[in-house]
Amino acid sequence: DAGVIQSPRHEVTEMGQEVTLRCKPISGHDYLFWYRQTMMRGLELLIYFNNNVPIDDSGMPEDRFSAKMPNASFSTLKIQPSEPRDSAVYFCASSLDRMNTEAFFGQGTRLTVV
């Protein structure tokens, strides 16, 4: 397996624009996590899914953020409208099941909002 694949690796956008980050988890993994990493706040869990269903979205900062998982092999994190304070590295991770809880991370998307 190629691991967790995120796209794009880098994204630069203007304030107010819509941004969509994409993630393909490892095949067969039941859990998918979205994290945001910044110098100030470290790694924050935004939302996670189990079998494509959102379980906990309490970390989503505000209504401008939304995440979907239409099928087991694809998830998106959307920011609309984007703001400069959204600049961060966004990571997607997947794990097999609740007992085998190692999370495999993608290489991240570095988002810059100017």
Added chain:
Amino acid sequence: AQSVTQLGSHVSVSEGALVLLRCNYSSSVPPYLFWYVQYPNQGLQLLLKYTSAATLVKGINGFEAEFKKSETSFHLTKPSAHMSDAAEYFCAVIPNFGNEKLTFGTGTRLTIIP
């Protein structure tokens, strides 16, 4: 809520010296505990995990950690530091029942002095 506290945002050790990175958890019930490593411009990679089995856990690259319930600690150690160990290290926690929310500490940046 379950959480972990990492003491020391930056640690420097000489090559060949002992590495000790500290992590304390807050929980009345022993959770699942993890150490992850992040190299520059990469995602996180699992070093080792504690899931209620042996209290001394061995991981990759010569790292190990000991779960101490009396001290609510899960410190990461390596007997002899190597230049390639320079990275950021994150302690993380999942409650052993209830939910699968993987929550990270603030991280410790390890620098190896030649």
